[in-house]
Amino acid sequence: MAKPVSIEVWNPNGKYRVVSTKPMPGTRWINLLIEQDCRVEICTQKKTILSVEDIIALIGDKCDGVIGQLTEDWGETLFAALSRAGGKAFSNMAVGYNNVDVNAANKYGIAVGNTPGVLTETTAELAASLSLAAARRIVEADEFMRAGLYDGWLPNLFVGNLLKGQTVGVIGAGRIGSAYARMMQVILLSKSPDVVFSSILGTYGQFLKANGEQPVTWKRASSMDEVLREADVISLHPVLDKTTYHLINKERLATMKKEAILVNCSRGPVIDEVALVEHLKQNPMFRVGLDVFEDEPYMKPGLSEMKNAIVVPHIASASKWTREGMATLAALNVLGKIKGYPIWGNPNQVEPFLNENAQPPAASPSIVNSKALGLPVSRL
Numbered sequence: 001m002a003k004p005v006s007i008e009v010w011n012p013n014g015k016y017r018v019v020s021t022k023p024m025p026g027t028r029w030i031n032l033l034i035e036q037d038c039r040v041e042i043c044t045q046k047k048t049i050l051s052v053e054d055i056i057a058l059i060g061d062k063c064d065g066v067i068g069q070l071t072e073d074w075g076e077t078l079f080a081a082l083s084r085a086g087g088k089a090f091s092n093m094a095v096g097y098n099n100v101d102v103n104a105a106n107k108y109g110i111a112v113g114n115t116p117g118v119l120t121e122t123t124a125e126l127a128a129s130l131s132l133a134a135a136r137r138i139v140e141a142d143e144f145m146r147a148g149l150y151d152g153w154l155p156n157l158f159v160g161n162l163l164k165g166q167t168v169g170v171i172g173a174g175r176i177g178s179a180y181a182r183m184m185q186v187i188l189l190s191k192s193p194d195v196v197f198s199s200i201l202g203t204y205g206q207f208l209k210a211n212g213e214q215p216v217t218w219k220r221a222s223s224m225d226e227v228l229r230e231a232d233v234i235s236l237h238p239v240l241d242k243t244t245y246h247l248i249n250k251e252r253l254a255t256m257k258k259e260a261i262l263v264n265c266s267r268g269p270v271i272d273e274v275a276l277v278e279h280l281k282q283n284p285m286f287r288v289g290l291d292v293f294e295d296e297p298y299m300k301p302g303l304s305e306m307k308n309a310i311v312v313p314h315i316a317s318a319s320k321w322t323r324e325g326m327a328t329l330a331a332l333n334v335l336g337k338i339k340g341y342p343i344w345g346n347p348n349q350v351e352p353f354l355n356e357n358a359q360p361p362a363a364s365p366s367i368v369n370s371k372a373l374g375l376p377v378s379r380l
């Protein structure tokens with residue numbers, strides 16, 4: 001069995017043993033656990049993705065809760081090991097929990113936490129960045145400059161797409177998808193400060209109309225194909241499950257506009273990446289911005305050579321505030337279950353847990369299987 005070699009221990013005499021499979025940003029999450037009598041053990045092994053065997057070794061004989069990562073395979077084997085060690089709680093440091101078999105956790109009565117809300121805007125901002133970078137070919141142009149190829153302005157140099165007035169399609173209009181859509185409006189609204197503060201799109205539409213401009217409109221599509229056919233920029237934000245695996249496949253790519261921009265900040269397998277590479281080859285004006293990959297951390301053959309693809313290493317939630325907040329939420333999920341606290345009533349409103357100047361509420365911020373486990377809900 002591959003034993004993790006290096007562990008950092010905080011508050012060695014704490015009553016409850018909480019393990020984090022990775023160092024996480026900030027120290028607030030550690031302090032909050034210590035204040036509540038936890039011994040915190042952080043695996044500092046220099047290995048990006050821990051195996052199931054590594055994590056079993058980390059759990060050991062006694063473990064009250066684990067904070068884990070989206071790269072880990074939390075299934076029957078790990079929940080059985082955690083249960084044997086007396087564990088009651090696991091939390092992903094992520095909102096997505098497609099790496100977790102919640103039914104297996106239910107079987108052992110283990111609460112499963114995630115970290116919604118705190119990463120909504122940060123992730124939406126990366127999706128917007130990728131949309132704009134793809135439209136205006138920013139990465140290609142940057143490489144060109146660095147290679148010393150720029151020898152003067154040319155009418156045809158790195159001509160991209162104008163986004164003004166184009167249609168943005170959002171597939172998976174949940175927290176992040178909606179924030180992405182709102183942001184598009186904010187970009188447009190920022191021209192006129194008095195309208196920025198009016199969040200009502202209709203008002204802005206009337207303003208544009210009154211100034212002789214085309215009003216911004218929105219509509220709910222009746223099918224995915226309608227979005228694919230009509231949108232100039234499509235941003236994917238669904239959960240990954242059986243219904244969204246290869247949601248974007250060869251046929252659907254063919255439905256999209258030849259010069260469309262496709263952005264994926266959800267999970268890699270939502271796109272059939274082999275089909276995507278072929279589509280990028282056949283349609284040089286079609287562009288993608290990808291934060292996630294089907295075989296992450298690897299890219300399917302050919303993708304890295306495609307000039308019309310922008311690829312970044314799963315950094316959509318990588319702002320300091322967000323990553324520290326995710327660590328705090330994950331730690332409080334585990335702590336809350338260990339201490340027998342109720343579940344926070346609204347996982348979309350997690351601000352009270354993130355206020356560094358106040359004690360967090362005595363509740364678990366977000367437990368995805370709270371109903372299945374019959375856990376009480378906080379009245380705070």
Ligand SMILES: NC(=O)C1=CN([C@@H]2O[C@H](COP(=O)(O)OP(=O)(O)OC[C@H]3O[C@@H](n4cnc5c(N)ncnc54)[C@H](O)[C@@H]3O)[C@@H](O)[C@H]2O)C=CC1
Pocket residue numbers: 095096097116117119123171172173174175176177237238239240243244265266267291292314315316317
């Ligand atoms: N790249 C990154 O770093 C990040 C990725 N994510 C991913 O984004 C996902 C969404 O996060 P949130 O917006 O917070 O979750 P959410 O639960 O608020 O939104 C997910 C949306 O997907 C929709 N959906 C589910 N099945 C669908 C289908 N078959 N077709 C179309 N839409 C469908 C749901 O109705 C819901 O509106 C997470 O599950 C995670 O996988 C989240 C944060 C950061």
Ligand SMILES: O=C(O)C(=O)CO
Pocket residue numbers: 070093094095096097119316317318
């Ligand atoms: O939270 C998630 O689901 C992520 O992908 C990490 O930001």
